Amino acid sequence: MGDVLVNDKYETFVGLEIHIHLLTESKMFCGCKANYGDEPNTNVCPVCLGYPGVLPTVNERAMEMGYVVARALNCRLSRKTYFERKNYFYPDMPKNYQISQFQEPVGVEGYMDFEFGDEIKRIRIHDVHLEEDAGKMIHAGDMSLQDFNRAGYPLLEIVTEPDLKSGEETEAFLRAFRRTVRYLGVCDGNMDEGSMKCDANISINLPGAGLGTKVELKNMNSPRFVRRGLQYEAQRQASVLDEGGKLIQETRLWNENRDITESMRTKEMANDYRYFPEPDMPPFCPDDAFMAAVEEAQVELPLTRKHKLMRKYSLSSEQAEFIHDEKGNADYFERVLALGAEAQSVYTWLSSDVQKELNLLNMTLTRSPLSAERFAELLRLMEEGQISGKIAKQVLIDVFEENEDPSRIVEKKGLSQISDPAAIARIIDKVLGENEQVVQAVREGEQKQKGFLVGQIMKETGGRAAPALVQKILSEKLS
Amino acid sequence: MKDLEGWKKVLTDQDRAKKYREYITGWEKKIGSLLEWKLPEPGKYRDDGSPLSAVPFAVKDNIAVEGFKLTCGSKILEYVKAPYTATGVKNLQDSGAWVMGKTNLDEFGMGSSTDNSALQKTNNPYDTSRVAGGSSGGSAAAVAAGIVPFALGTDTGGSVRQPAGFCGIYGLKPTYGVVSRYGLTAYASSLEVCGVCARTVDTTRSVFHAMRGLDEMDQTTIDFETVSSGVKTVGVLKVEDGSLSAEVAASYETSIARLKKLGYEVREISIPAMDYVVPAYYTIATAEASANLARFNGMRYGLSPIFAESPEDLMRYSRNMGFGEEVKTRILLGTFVLRSGFQDQYYVRAQKIRTLIRQELDEIFAECDVIMLPLFPTAPFHHGQSELTSFQQKQADVYTCLANMTGSPGLAVPSSLEKGLPVGVQFMAPPCGEERLFSVAEELEKVFPAPRPAGYSEEWRS
Numbered sequence: 001m002g003d004v005l006v007n008d009k010y011e012t013f014v015g016l017e018i019h020i021h022l023l024t025e026s027k028m029f030c031g032c033k034a035n036y037g038d039e040p041n042t043n044v045c046p047v048c049l050g051y052p053g054v055l056p057t058v059n060e061r062a063m064e065m066g067y068v069v070a071r072a073l074n075c076r077l078s079r080k081t082y083f084e085r086k087n088y089f090y091p092d093m094p095k096n097y098q099i100s101q102f103q104e105p106v107g108v109e110g111y112m113d114f115e116f117g118d119e120i121k122r123i124r125i126h127d128v129h130l131e132e133d134a135g136k137m138i139h140a141g142d143m144s145l146q147d148f149n150r151a152g153y154p155l156l157e158i159v160t161e162p163d164l165k166s167g168e169e170t171e172a173f174l175r176a177f178r179r180t181v182r183y184l185g186v187c188d189g190n191m192d193e194g195s196m197k198c199d200a201n202i203s204i205n206l207p208g209a210g211l212g213t214k215v216e217l218k219n220m221n222s223p224r225f226v227r228r229g230l231q232y233e234a235q236r237q238a239s240v241l242d243e244g245g246k247l248i249q250e251t252r253l254w255n256e257n258r259d260i261t262e263s264m265r266t267k268e269m270a271n272d273y274r275y276f277p278e279p280d281m282p283p284f285c286p287d288d289a290f291m292a293a294v295e296e297a298q299v300e301l302p303l304t305r306k307h308k309l310m311r312k313y314s315l316s317s318e319q320a321e322f323i324h325d326e327k328g329n330a331d332y333f334e335r336v337l338a339l340g341a342e343a344q345s346v347y348t349w350l351s352s353d354v355q356k357e358l359n360l361l362n363m364t365l366t367r368s369p370l371s372a373e374r375f376a377e378l379l380r381l382m383e384e385g386q387i388s389g390k391i392a393k394q395v396l397i398d399v400f401e402e403n404e405d406p407s408r409i410v411e412k413k414g415l416s417q418i419s420d421p422a423a424i425a426r427i428i429d430k431v432l433g434e435n436e437q438v439v440q441a442v443r444e445g446e447q448k449q450k451g452f453l454v455g456q457i458m459k460e461t462g463g464r465a466a467p468a469l470v471q472k473i474l475s476e477k478l479s
Numbered sequence: 480m481k482d483l484e485g486w487k488k489v490l491t492d493q494d495r496a497k498k499y500r501e502y503i504t505g506w507e508k509k510i511g512s513l514l515e516w517k518l519p520e521p522g523k524y525r526d527d528g529s530p531l532s533a534v535p536f537a538v539k540d541n542i543a544v545e546g547f548k549l550t551c552g553s554k555i556l557e558y559v560k561a562p563y564t565a566t567g568v569k570n571l572q573d574s575g576a577w578v579m580g581k582t583n584l585d586e587f588g589m590g591s592s593t594d595n596s597a598l599q600k601t602n603n604p605y606d607t608s609r610v611a612g613g614s615s616g617g618s619a620a621a622v623a624a625g626i627v628p629f630a631l632g633t634d635t636g637g638s639v640r641q642p643a644g645f646c647g648i649y650g651l652k653p654t655y656g657v658v659s660r661y662g663l664t665a666y667a668s669s670l671e672v673c674g675v676c677a678r679t680v681d682t683t684r685s686v687f688h689a690m691r692g693l694d695e696m697d698q699t700t701i702d703f704e705t706v707s708s709g710v711k712t713v714g715v716l717k718v719e720d721g722s723l724s725a726e727v728a729a730s731y732e733t734s735i736a737r738l739k740k741l742g743y744e745v746r747e748i749s750i751p752a753m754d755y756v757v758p759a760y761y762t763i764a765t766a767e768a769s770a771n772l773a774r775f776n777g778m779r780y781g782l783s784p785i786f787a788e789s790p791e792d793l794m795r796y797s798r799n800m801g802f803g804e805e806v807k808t809r810i811l812l813g814t815f816v817l818r819s820g821f822q823d824q825y826y827v828r829a830q831k832i833r834t835l836i837r838q839e840l841d842e843i844f845a846e847c848d849v850i851m852l853p854l855f856p857t858a859p860f861h862h863g864q865s866e867l868t869s870f871q872q873k874q875a876d877v878y879t880c881l882a883n884m885t886g887s888p889g890l891a892v893p894s895s896l897e898k899g900l901p902v903g904v905q906f907m908a909p910p911c912g913e914e915r916l917f918s919v920a921e922e923l924e925k926v927f928p929a930p931r932p933a934g935y936s937e938e939w940r941s
Contacts, residue, residue, distance in 0.1 A: 046562050046563050049779055050774040050779065051543075051562060051563075051780070052541075052543065052549055052551065052556065052559070052561075052664040052665075052774075052775075053541075053542070053543045053549070053561075053565060053660075053661065053662040053663055053664045053665070054563075054661070054662075055660060055661050055696060055697050055698070055699075056698075057695065057696065057697075057698050058698065085770045087769070087770050087773065087817070089773065089776070089791070089794060091776075091778055091790035091791065091793075091794065094774060094779065095770075095773060095774045096770075096773030096774055096776060097770045097773055137790065144790055146778070146779075148779075272818055272819050273819075274769070274770075274814065274817035274818065274819070275817075276766060276767075276770070276817055276822075276826060279668035279669035279699075279767060280665075280668050280697075280698070280699060281698050281699070282698060282699060
């Protein structure tokens with residue numbers, strides 16, 4: 001089905017429920033390490049295993065991260081937030097209720113802006129709430145095994161209004177959202193590893209008729225699958241309506257092997273979650289110091305950053321897109337510029353030679369040996385004519401391999417440019433002496449042979465001779 | 480402290496330890512109060528001189544104590560061992576007291592007779608054909624029989640006070656949040672608290688002081704700020720609807736007369752919202768229970784079938800086999816009242832009633848230092864439902880569940896023996912007013928101390 005255009009007779013409405021794993025040291029309601037990749041059932045205790053008599057205690061760091069995200073998404077922040085129990089039976093869920101939020105989440109009624117094509121779109125955020133994750137079940141033959149390392153892991157759920165209009169737009173939004181939580185440092189946003197998950201609800205209707213019958217879509221493990229799942233589903237719903245059929249409210253799963261959605265359960269089979277306030281924890285009332293910390297944790301968000309990069313450094317949209325994708329890279333970029341480098345040159349190097357080296361070594365820029373200071377130094381050496389562009393590329397590789405400052409490498413390897421006219425003249429004299437026939441030919445008008453002489457001179461200096469000076473002195477000597 | 484002094488040698492002295500064993504065994508054949516018990520190896524235990532040091536006590540089997548099982552009186556947890564110790568118990572252990580055993584209870588604390596235990600029958604020490612009350616029936620019976628000087632219970636709607644009354648001892652339900660609930664197997668989280676069954680007011684007070692305190696494992700614990708302990712005015716609930724049995728009514732009159740004789744200013748009070756307290760209480764209690772008991776599904780611990788087709792089936796079988804009828808009834812009730820679309824009619828309304836009751840009691844406590852009210856409409860009844868049906872037993876919680884709805888402390892005080900059976904009365908104070916309760920109870924104790932059932936003896940340990 002792939003990228004078939006949706007029947008444009010209908011309007012599409014997509015809303016998302018995004019879950020992110022918060023990057024906290026410990027779990028949401030107990031002191032266990034929040035590290036679910038460890039040996040199964042090693043990060044567990046009576047609390048997260050749901051033993052009789054245990055009580056939850058809230059992780060304040062997770063609470064803070066929840067508020068930080070809600071604030072960044074322009075939500076109205078709750079001054080008295082509380083947890084509730086969401087009741088349903090699930091073999092992986094130790095208590096058979098999930099501690100979540102319902103009536104009074106950390107934030108409500110926000111919005112997020114993102115770029116889609118040339119447009120800035122605004123998606124309304126219904127709410128941002130905290131909850132705990134369940135464990136994991138592994139089916140092995142006729143046995144089912146359980147791992148509770150993930151049980152009680154802090155989750156933040158972000159619920160959007162059904163403001164997205166297509167699979168493509170949703171994919172763009174998700175990428176922008178992922179970038180935002182990474183900028184805030186609260187989640188690594190890794191969808192294939194499950195630290196970010198996304199369920200969607202989608203309905204279609206005739207233009208102007210409002211929302212249609214809602215279908216929930218699950219099991220889409222990347223922004224790409226979200227797009228394809230939604231595209232398929234919009235098309236499927238359109239076909240049903242076109243054929244005079246009726247849509248039913250249901251939950252469907254994206255089957256990535258077959259590229260289709262499949263019905264999982266209908267509305268009649270849906271759980272009644274029987275929410276009620278969690279009696280084991282008092283409401284959380286953030287004080288001024290807490291709110292100040294939330295404010296303190298705010299960063300310049302990706303979209304603002306991108307536009308700033310374009311405005312301040314005259315980058316094109318594509319260039320800024322590349323630079324701002326990771327906050328660390330954008331910070332790095334600006335730091336190199338602050339050290340005196342020129343924007344276009346920095347961009348060119350970052351997007352080509354540096355990127356190539358990073359890919360080769362499987363590194364990220366901010367953790368590579370090429371610190372902003374070293375990078376700025378390398379560019380300065382080139383700018384000042386101490387090394388040529390060609391040598392600079394070699395020095396760059398050496399910085400990665402030897403983890404040393406460019407100036408040190410240049411000095412150690414004797415790579416600095418020869419720009420003393422007398423020294424160059426001496427070398428030229430030597431080359432001319434060794435190639436008398438060629439010199440004769442050039443003097444007789446065969447200018448093409450001059451290139452050969454330049455090559456010989458550069459070879460003699462290991463490429464270090466300042467090219468302009470070589471040209472100038474050689475011409476003088478040959479005339 | 481005299482009461483506790485007499486107990487200090489039963490763990491440290493080899494000869495007395497032997498007699499202790501015999502005494503326990505003798506009583507247990509008659510009353511079955513303990514599900515599990517053990518004594519330390521002679522000589523292993525030392526008395527460091529502090530009040531609770533080297534004193535044995537028993538703990539209701541829905542409170543976690545490492546080294547013991549944690550059955551909750553249920554088949555579903557029959558073989559489950561506690562992996563940790565409850566904070567209240569830990570505090571007592573830190574004071575030197577020794578957990579000698581775990582007491583029987585109505586399954587998960589749901590009942591007023593201990594007949595709902597799936598594991599054992601517990602009898603009233605005064606008449607073994609009758610119940611010891613519940614749900615902390617094992618704790619109350621063990622204390623009344625002189626097996627331990629005190630025992631811990633839990634009180635969700637009267638589960639410490641009512642059996643204390645039935646067994647002729649003191650039973651304290653502390654202010655909500657003053658004693659940590661960490662380690663108390665939750666039935667109705669917003670209502671319940673760990674309490675004390677003891678033979679004397681002094682012991683009750685000592686244990687309460689040792690148990691309480693802020694706990695980082697329980698975020699609902701509060702800092703105890705005691706209210707003034709002086710008591711001049713006692714509000715006495717007027718009961719004229721004929722709901723009290725003749726014995727209880729007579730005993731209640733005796734208590735009123737005693738208060739007057741002791742010089743208290745007795746003031747008649749009424750609590751109009753009390754008409755709604757039982758339905759509101761059961762709405763909240765069962766709603767919370769339906770969630771609290773969901774964790775028992777045979778997946779991680781507890782009873783489960785040896786084979787199931789799917790995890791879902793395993794959960795279904797485990798719960799069906801593991802829970803008793805009363806527990807299933809309450810889970811279903813709780814599920815019913817929380818259904819979407821019906822919360823306003825039940826759960827939310829019950830919470831409004833709770834607020835209303837709190838306001839009425841606040842008004843009363845502005846006038847009275849403490850209030851007195853009955854504990855239970857009848858004296859200890861016979862086993863089974865011939866005298867009081869399961870429904871009538873719930874209605875009978877009306878006087879005790881009041882304190883759970885408001886969070887106030889409540890104390891059961893022995894008031895008389897009627898036809899050889901103990902009858903108690905209840906005092907309530909505003910939150911953190913425990914000292915007021917002890918003050919009145921101590922005055923009454925001088926007039927009528929806790930009675931002794933036939934077979935009770937202190938000689939073996941003197």
